[in-house]
Amino acid sequence: MRAFVVRARAAPVDSQQFVASIGQEAHTEILAHTLMNTIFVAQSHRDDVIVYLVLESTQDFSRTICFRSGELGHIGGFHEQNLTNKIAKALTASKGMTKEQLRVVEPGITVRTVSFEKLVQELAEEYQLYMLEKKGTPVRDIEFAHNPCFLLTDHIPMPKKSFNSLKRLGTQHINLGPKMLFASQCVVLIHNELDIRL
Ligand SMILES: C[S@@+](CC[C@H](N)C(=O)[O-])C[C@H]1O[C@@H](n2cnc3c(N)ncnc32)[C@H](O)[C@@H]1O
Numbered sequence: 541m542r543a544f545v546v547r548a549r550a551a552p553v554d555s556q557q558f559v560a561s562i563g564q565e566a567h568t569e570i571l572a573h574t575l576m577n578t579i580f581v582a583q584s585h586r587d588d589v590i591v592y593l594v595l596e597s598t599q600d601f602s603r604t605i606c607f608r609s610g611e612l613g614h615i616g617g618f619h620e621q622n623l624t625n626k627i628a629k630a631l632t633a634s635k636g637m638t639k640e641q642l643r644v645v646e647p648g649i650t651v652r653t654v655s656f657e658k659l660v661q662e663l664a665e666e667y668q669l670y671m672l673e674k675k676g677t678p679v680r681d682i683e684f685a686h687n688p689c690f691l692l693t694d695h696i697p698m699p700k701k702s703f704n705s706l707k708r709l710g711t712q713h714i715n716l717g718p719k720m721l722f723a724s725q726c727v728v729l730i731h732n733e734l735d736i737r738l
Pocket residue numbers: 672673674676691692693694695696697698714715716717718719720721722723726
């Protein structure tokens with residue numbers, strides 16, 4: 541299984557605000573773009589992918605929306621509006637949830653009121669964590685574990701505090717080349733790197 545976590549620090553957890561932030565300063569469109577590129581390939585989808593979108597602009601709890609590609613029903617197309625609607629639907633479903641609750645949104649999609657820190661602690665028990673980072677080890681020099689989990693952010697960098705806790709969890713840092721890329725572009729390169737090594 542390949543897991544991806546996108547930490548969207550600027551993304552609102554209110555569904556209407558989330559949709560209204562597309563193309564605005566919070567750049568919530570990156571979540572649909574990244575979802576598309578982690579799950580879909582031409583004429584098909586990957587069935588061995590889990591994507592966690594962690595939305596952190598909130599008055600109460602972060603929302604972690606999980607997409608399990610192998611369990612998704614008919615998703616109705618991979619265009620941006622459709623994927624945006626799936627995220628918005630999960631946010632609406634999460635209204636009123638208390639700390640660390642989980643709700644099933646539809647087959648293959650759940651939402652949890654769990655923080656990025658708690659999520660990665662849980663994932664570290666099952667996966668080798670890799671943080672995508674310009675100062676990391678060149679990707680071609682990395683020997684991937686069989687169960688990798690890749691951590692990315694939106695346009696707001698990972699806070700220093702998180703670097704320390706990720707270090708304690710044995711996180712490795714990966715560099716994908718000299719250009720600063722979108723998270724949605726990073727996931728394509730990661731998938732390709734893993735695909736050609738199999
Ligand atoms: C648009 S970037 C975030 C940029 C962020 N404002 C910063 O200055 O670090 C989105 C995500 O892609 C990762 N990323 C972008 N280019 C990369 C590269 N060449 N190698 C590794 N990770 C990269 C970043 O680390 C981040 O997780």
